[in-house]
Amino acid sequence: MTSALREDEAARLLGDLVALRTVNPMGRPYHGGGPVERPVIEYLERLFAPFAVSCRRISASPIHESLLVSIPGRTAGPAALLEAHIDTVPADDWSDTAFTPRREGGRIIGRGACDDKGSLAAMTLALADLLRSGQRPASPVLFLAAGDEEYGQTGIKTFLADLPTPLAWAVFGEPTGCIPVIQHKGVIRWDVSVAGRSAHSSRPELGRNAILDMMRLCDRLAAHEAALRARHTNPLTGGPSITVTTIQGGRTRNMVPDQCTVAVDFRIAPGMDGRQALEELQAAITWPGLSVSHSPPQCLAPALNTSPDDPLVARALAACEQHLGRPVAAAGAPYCSDAGWIPAGAPALVLGPGDIADAHAVGESVAIAEVMQAAAIYRQLVDG
Numbered sequence: 001m002t003s004a005l006r007e008d009e010a011a012r013l014l015g016d017l018v019a020l021r022t023v024n025p026m027g028r029p030y031h032g033g034g035p036v037e038r039p040v041i042e043y044l045e046r047l048f049a050p051f052a053v054s055c056r057r058i059s060a061s062p063i064h065e066s067l068l069v070s071i072p073g074r075t076a077g078p079a080a081l082l083e084a085h086i087d088t089v090p091a092d093d094w095s096d097t098a099f100t101p102r103r104e105g106g107r108i109i110g111r112g113a114c115d116d117k118g119s120l121a122a123m124t125l126a127l128a129d130l131l132r133s134g135q136r137p138a139s140p141v142l143f144l145a146a147g148d149e150e151y152g153q154t155g156i157k158t159f160l161a162d163l164p165t166p167l168a169w170a171v172f173g174e175p176t177g178c179i180p181v182i183q184h185k186g187v188i189r190w191d192v193s194v195a196g197r198s199a200h201s202s203r204p205e206l207g208r209n210a211i212l213d214m215m216r217l218c219d220r221l222a223a224h225e226a227a228l229r230a231r232h233t234n235p236l237t238g239g240p241s242i243t244v245t246t247i248q249g250g251r252t253r254n255m256v257p258d259q260c261t262v263a264v265d266f267r268i269a270p271g272m273d274g275r276q277a278l279e280e281l282q283a284a285i286t287w288p289g290l291s292v293s294h295s296p297p298q299c300l301a302p303a304l305n306t307s308p309d310d311p312l313v314a315r316a317l318a319a320c321e322q323h324l325g326r327p328v329a330a331a332g333a334p335y336c337s338d339a340g341w342i343p344a345g346a347p348a349l350v351l352g353p354g355d356i357a358d359a360h361a362v363g364e365s366v367a368i369a370e371v372m373q374a375a376a377i378y379r380q381l382v383d384g
């Protein structure tokens, strides 16, 4: 492997990517002229234009698109997938300098520097370096610069629905401190509503108090969480969790409330099936006479469950140890990522520069040296 990764190139690329605004509206009204990700997609198309690769835009919706860069391998056959996302969370709380990247103490600071443009830059650097070397990778490489990871995950889902070639393995760039995350939880979010009967609050016996029913239901959610945690233990990620995140109910101060709705965030552990877990939960929290209804899931993202014994994990650990210069162990994470969508059969892991604590925060930053290390690790992985 000949490699000529350069720090000034990394810093310039990352700065350019941060300066190109690709803010996901996250379900709020969007007034942009084209897909959120378009500025970065046009930039990457220009960057890869001198090389013998194919670049294809994949539309996920009128406001989101991804770019797929395909690099032929020395042999045909299943492809390696590198994926990082282009969209960022908004910067409403950091409007002054979020998109004017600064370089300070070896770090680039700006919205998306860590999540996820550090990984996007590192993958781009690794592949540009490979292409400049004139060598072909062992097997074909697909590089998906994905749209809409932060809200609907429509970028990865659209790509996988029409997969151009089977996958051998996949690496998803997200801030993990360049440690391979081989398992993470999945998440299901939806609303639970309880209907009661209104009455004058001086005669509560004439009504049915939906808030009181909801309190009992929340007790049942807690009991179900305890039962699930006893059944599903995972040393890397921790067990499942059920969190009520919003509540609204009642109409006026002097009426028995006839309705109450909570939003539920249900984190499933690796190995749990989301649909089945949801059905089981819904059966466990009801009782005769309760009028309960469930909205369709706003989000149902699978867990990632790669075996520690998979050869991809050994290769990733060896590459990380070589380029970080210290022992590295495979890790798990409580959050979820696009990696959970990879079909069983192709091992996947999450690995990228930066600290998840910096993601989505004011002053978000990433170390340029870490972006370089990630680029070297990706380069070694695709060289096979």
Ligand SMILES: [Zn+2]
Pocket: 085, 115, 116, 149, 174, 175
């Ligand atoms: Zn991310």
